[in-house]
Amino acid sequence: MKILYFAWLRERLNRGEEEVSPPPEVTTVADLIDWLANRDEAFAHAVEKRALIRAAVDAKLVPHSASITGARVIALFPPMTGG
């Protein structure tokens, strides 16, 4: 699956997207964030305050408890500041 990063999360990770293949026990957004943090210290540091990380699955805004099973694109990003 593809992961997209935006704003300061993209800057801290120094990448806007990546392809990952999490194992089958990674079933939710929260699981995915934990799994990515375990692989990558920079990522772990950037998402230390989990409450600051928002997520979308296939271009739908979701809570961290949402399923990622079958998802093609997951986006992770800080609180939005539009308008």
Added chain:
Amino acid sequence: MKILYFAWLRERLNRGEEEVSPPPEVTTVADLIDWLANRDEAFAHAVEKRALIRAAVDAKLVPHSASITGARVIALFPPMTGG
């Protein structure tokens, strides 16, 4: 002094303005309305519901208790429906 009438008050009286010379004991808008009503049955009928009559003295919106001493132009009109 000049009196201006607007909207349905103007229509019912069949005049947009008139010159009047009330006696010195007519000191407020309320006095003026009473005095005009005493002279003219059509006027008395048109202002029967006093709460529907608004007034301005020299282009300032005022309550019926306001003084008309020294005023040049008094306007009488129904509730406003702008906007």
Added chain:
Amino acid sequence: MTVRVQTASFDPGAELNAFLAAGAGAGAAATFTGVVRSRPDDPITTLTLECYPELAINQLTSIVGQATARFGLLAATVIHRYGTLVPGEPIVQVMTLSSHREAAFQGAEFLMDYLKTDAPFWKQETGPNGTRWVEAKAGDDHAKARWE
């Protein structure tokens, strides 16, 4: 702070652009545009607004001054037409400028609520069933009362 009472028509978009240009960089602008309406169940052919211009200028200037002070507006404009209009034509436009959207919105709502009850305009509708004066709405007094 601009108040205009006029029989001539006005261009809502051109007025908005001029208002924004004058307040460059202020952040938040709220605009209300009132248009002559005509519903299929209550069609009208014309709307005539009677006006007492001297009092209208005084009242609108006072209302705009109150809104500016109360909501800390950086600019505010009211344009109000009178005379005979047809459905679709703009009657009134208020525009407010602030660094915060809440103040801009509240200023514009305050202006509209006061203008409905305190500005000397009287609407008369002409339709297939003749001509009638529009009655003042109790709702408009309530809308104004929430600011007191």
Added chain:
Amino acid sequence: MTVRVQTASFDPGAELNAFLAAGAGAGAAATFTGVVRSRPDDPITTLTLECYPELAINQLTSIVGQATARFGLLAATVIHRYGTLVPGEPIVQVMTLSSHREAAFQGAEFLMDYLKTDAPFWKQETGPNGTRWVEAKAGDDHAKARWE
């Protein structure tokens, strides 16, 4: 119901006139225009908005649908830019149309409140002291919460 997310600039007045023309005779239109601001005490040279366009379209379409249903709007439009802008340029415009001014105002405020926290745009300011991401404001969450 129109949602546009674009890098191109837009003309606030031309958008308002097109919106009014499409809804001829509806009565009440409220418009909010957000402009890049720059204060003397906190000058900026550019404001860059990052965007996730697919999610922005989905979120804005959902928010406009909610506002339309909740306030009985006859029409609603949201235009939101992204990319790099300079002070004075419009970022966002929302327009709502109703037969009643209260619904038009409330619809526009609802749209702005939701858009601030729920549309995937991220602001980055560049000024004399460098570049910084704008932080989300608690006040924006509170503004949204009043509709819940």
